Amino acid sequence: RKIGSRLYTRNLTEDPERLVRRNWYHLITSYYPDALITDRTALENKPAEDGSVFLVSEKGSETKLPGLTLRPRQGVGAIDSDKPFIGGARLASTARAYLENIRPSRARGGRVPRTLNGEELEQRLDALLRTQGEGALNKLRDDARAIAPELGLEAEYEKLNDLIGAFLGTREAKTDSAVGKARTAGQPFDPDRIILFETLFGALRDAIPTPRPASAQTGETIATLAFFEAYFSNFIEGTEFSVGEAREIVFEGAIPTERPEDAHDVLGTFRIVSDMQDMSTLPASADELDALLRRRHATLMQARADKRPGEFKTKVNQAGSTVFVAPELVNGTLERGFEFYRALEEPFQRAVFMMLLVSEVHPFADGNGRTARIMMNAELVAAGQERIIIPTAYRTDYLGALKAFSKNGHATPLIRMLDVAQSYTGMIDWSTFDRARSMLEDTNAFAEGNDAKLRIPAGASK
Incomplete structure (x- = not known):
């Protein structure tokens, strides 16, 4: 069947637009043998939203196909730095693509403009700097300088040079985007995390939390609850002691000689979460x-000098495939995230947001998960609400919900599981250590592995 000018297919069933879109790069040289893929297509590496593909060719007329419009223009053809592309066309080098996208263009007739606007270009430069470092921008600048005369784009190079210098803090230049303005102001942030925080903010605003007054009010109940909070929070991070060992560390000061740093992690966590004055302190x-x-x-990491207690990280950190905020973006991302946090009204909402703000930024070399959970529960303690404890049996659910949020922006599963964890915490009798331990054992709280399931205490309602 015929699906376009001089274009036929043996596929008689598939939608023509999908078929053409999937094979767009093979079609270019059928209509433009001398084609160079350029302008916004050379940076986006795909057709624009309206199906436009931008080219340099001696042939000046457009070609419209189902779901695709090949839009050529006159210009300098391929040079040595431009690379062969799938289907036989040439693809503008990255340096050339940036130079050509520096030139402004207008959207006419409701169509996508030929080049990226200033904000889009700055976002790409920011992403390049965040993911590949200063060396990538310096290489881009050097490559652009080398080819600008051959392309007659010396003026565009000067603009690109100023913009790169502004992002690196070596020049002053006008910027259009939020990330660009933040860079030039010396407070850069991670825009991908801000998108996540915005998603979380909306999900929390839509959630109606159940107020749960704190169950632990006296000295002994607070100490018992704080102990198990510290115990489980460290267990999540792989600092594993038996309950008896941890009890001796916390209440008897028995630091095992073979694991002194691990013991101090548990003790440091307990010192913070058992201090009601400290836990009632919130950031304004x-x-x-x-x-x-x-x-x-x-306080938490005082026994680990190599982790630089109280100092933000100097190297990028990650968990599995999740790469956290780059060191130079920590302050700016925390500041932007705080703007969402302070607009939330309910203690539970603020607690969840604060935990994820710290978790996603990961501002320290180590101890971020424990710090995030401390900050979360401080929000609840300050409001007289029940804390959120994550028992070992709930660890897989917790980590899975964190990953779903980090990777896909799915906030609802995490909000729900933290709500369940808070409800569970309120069902435990913290009046004595032995009573709390017995209930935790009866409800499977200490169980490990993917098959571990937390049970509701007997006689309790959800």
Whole structure:
């Protein structure tokens, strides 16, 4: 069947638009043998939203196909730095693509403009800097300088040079995007995380949390609850002791000689979460958040000098395939995230947001998960609400929900599981250590593995 000008297919069933879109790069040289893929297509590496593919060719007329429009223009053809592409066309080098996209263009007749706008270009430069470092921008600048005269794009090179210098902090230049303005102001942030925080903010605003007054009110109940909070929070991170060993560390000061640092992790966590005055302290500004994070982390990690207690990371960190915020973006991302946090009204909402803010930024070399959960429960303690404890049996659910949020922006599963964890915490009798331990054992709280299932305490309602 015929699906376009001089275009036939043996596929008699598939939608023509899907078929053409899937094979767009094979079709270019059938209509433009001398084609160079350029302008926004050379950076996006796919047809634009309206199906436009931008080319340089001696042939000036457009070709319209189902779901695709090949849009050529006159210009300098392929040079040595431009590379062969699938289907036989040439693809503008990255440096050339940036130079050509520096030139402004207009959208006419409702169609996508030929080049990216200033904000889109700056977002790409920011992403390049975040993922590949300063060396990538310096190489881009060097490559652009080398080819600009051959292309007659010297003026465009000067603009690109100024923009790259502004992003690297070596020049002043006008910027259009939020990330560009933040870079030039010396407070860059991770825009991908801000999108996640915006998603989380909306999901939390839509959720109606159940108020759960704190069950532990006296000295002994608070100490018992704080112990198990510290115990489970460390167990999640792989700092594993038996309950008896942890009890001796916390309440008797018995530090095992073979694992002193691990013991101090548990003890440091307990010291923070058992201090009701400390746990009732909340940040009123981004600067206060910075100071509070550093102070609590310093207490938590005081036995691990190699982890730089109380100091933000200097190297990128990651968990599995999740890469966290780059060191130079930590302050700016925390500050932007704080703007969402302070707009939330309910303690549970603020607690969940604060935990994820710290977890996603991962501001320290180590101890981020524990710090995030401390900050979460501080929001609840300050409001007289029940804490959220993550028992070992709930660890897989917790980590899975965190991953789903980080990778796909799915906030609802995490909100629900934390709501269940808070409800469970309120069902435990924390009046004595032995009573709490017995109920935790009866409800499978200490069970490990993917098949471990947390049970509701006998006689309790969800």
